[in-house]
Amino acid sequence: MNYFLYQGCSLEAGGIHYTVSLKAVAKVLGLSLKEIEDWNCCGASISYVGGNELSVDVLAARNLALAEAQGGMDIVAPCSSCYIVLNKVNYKLQEKPGLLAEVNEVLAEGNLKYSGKIRVRHLLDVLFNDVGLDKIRSAVKKPLNGVQVAGYVGCQTVRPFGEYDSVEKPLIQDRIIEAIGATAVSFPNKMRCCGSGLFLTELTACYELARDILGDAQTNGGKIVSTACPMCQMNLEAYQKRMNKALGTNFNIPVVFITQLMAVAFGLSRKEAALDRLLISADPFLKAA
Amino acid sequence: MDQVVGPKYGSRGGAGKAYNQSFAREVYRNVDSGEEIKMCMQCGVCAASCPLKEKMDFSPRKIFTLIRAGQREKVLSSQAIMLCTSCYSCKVRCPRKVPVVDVMHGLAHYALRQGYKPRAETALFGQKFWGNIYRLGRIDEKDVALRYFLGHGLGQGIKLMMENKNMGIGMLWYKRMKILPERPIKNVKSLRKMLDKAKAMGKGGAV
The missing domain is CATH 1.10.1060.10 (Alpha-helical ferredoxin)
Structure with missing residues (x-):
């Protein structure tokens, strides 16, 4: 199974543990992930401040054009924000020939052209639909028996397109959590927004969003929160201490990527699972090889 | 031309009120x-x-x-x-x-x-974010954060850095921050040309 990996900026810095664990898991599952050469930032959800809609479309389109020129395989975006931006623009370009022509006029500045043939997919989609739960199950060497995981989905992992999972009641991450032997706890706020790119600039409002998500996960028995989005991971984990101070709460919940849980269940080392990169240790609940 | 008279909706509503379209x-x-x-x-x-x-x-x-x-x-x-x-x-x-x-x-x-600043903090952050894209083609998380803090002026910038110090140290300690500055992508010059052209062609700000 061959794919382009659109890594995105977060996965090289704040979300590096997503990359490390994803690559280790992909090796076990036989996924070949090739980086798009000379990719650029997708613009995420804050690019509207500096760029008009056409500029933002061009940022995504340049990546799509590069992927098309470099072989045309499906793009896998592990970051939910990259996934949604690339996908949104891709659909627009496929549906509006006028816009595609306009964008191509701009891309010509770099001798690039996009014809609209690329497919953009989220990592969860590929894990569930291409790899499949059976294959994931058969790779498990150390099932995470008894570990209660709150699978936090957030927004852009499934919204707005709902291509591979429900936009109101998504279940795929929970199925993967169960396939590796853990227990997926159900909690109503698993679809609530964490604050996304506004976290740093709208702290007070976003602390409340994070509190509601973590509180709900904990009340319903979650010991670890799992996510498939680097923004959610960062907001819920890295700000937890400061949030406690600001709101008088006392959370100490590890927030990990689904690929980190998979790596542990596949019997990989602590380093391959990137458990050493967590600000809030998951060691009390996860014992890596 | 722009003044139209609202339709009569029962006895209350916008009866006779002029709407500016x-x-x-x-x-x-x-x-x-x-x-x-x-x-x-x-x-x-x-x-x-x-x-x-x-x-x-x-x-x-x-x-x-x-x-x-x-x-x-x-x-x-x-x-x-x-x-x-x-x-x-x-x-x-x-x-x-x-x-x-x-x-x-x-x-x-x-x-x-148009010169409005509904949320000044987010506007400043977004401006630094876009600056990174234009300069590098990618986002250097620590660079955007630093520029955002210092964009408040030196005194306030240092205060904000102190507030975020522990998180920054944590990210460094757990190797989640690139120590070296991010290098621009290979074809950053043509990317900039594209963004300039898109800015001129798109609407989103025309007066």
Whole structure:
């Protein structure tokens, strides 16, 4: 199974543990992930401040054009924000020939052209639909028996397109959590927004969003929160201490990527699972090889 | 031409009241995705779905109505248009398929271009974010954060850095921060040419 990996900026810095664990898991599952050469930032959800809609479309389109020129395989975006931006623009370009022509006029500045043939997919989609739960199950060497995981989905992992999972009641991450032997706890706020790119600039409002998500996960028995989005991971984990101070709460919940849980269940080392990169240790609940 | 008289809706309503449609026309013409609000039927599902609705001065539904009522100043200086987190809860539930997120972003971009600053902090952060994209083709997380802090002036910048110190040290300690500055992508020059051209061709700020 061959794919382009659109890594995105977060996965090289704040979300590096997503990359490390994803690559280790992909090796076990036989996924070949090739980086798009000379990719650029997708613009995420804050690019509207500096760029008009056409500029933002061009940022995504340049990546799509590069992927098309470099072989045309499906793009896998592990970051939910990259996934949604690339996908949104891709659909627009496929549906509006006028816009595609306009964008191509701009891309010509770099001798690039996009014809609209690329497919953009989220990592969860590929894990569930291409790899499949059976294959994931058969790779498990150390099932995470008894570990209660709150699978936090957030927004852009499934919204707005709902291509591979429900936009109101998504279940795929929970199925993967169960396939590796853990227990997926159900909690109503698993679809609530964490604050996304506004976290740093709208702290007070976003602390409340994070509190509601973590509180709900904990009340319903979650010991670890799992996510498939680097923004959610960062907001819920890295700000937890400061949030406690600001709101008088006392959370100490590890927030990990689904690929980190998979790596542990596949019997990989602590380093391959990137458990050493967590600000809030998951060691009390996860014992890596 | 811009003054039209509202229809008579029963005994109350807008009977005889003059509506100024010039702002609505300005939005349709100049704001990215602005014409999409024509589809809005004021049901309020967007407002009910919004995670930050309580922090907004006007819900998305009210913003759309204010546009139709010609309330230019209220809309362009509204906090709400820059409080959208892009969670798409509104978009998936809108029965008329209004891309509310795109409209809010379009309005915010337009407002900033017209000299309004609905949320100064987010505007500053977004400006530094875009600066990184233009300069490097990618985001260097620590660089954007530092520029954002120092964008408040040196004194306030240092204060903000101190507030965020522990998190920064944590990211460094757990090797989640690149120590070296991010290098520009190989074809950053042609990317800049593309962005310049798109800026000139697109609407999103034309006056």
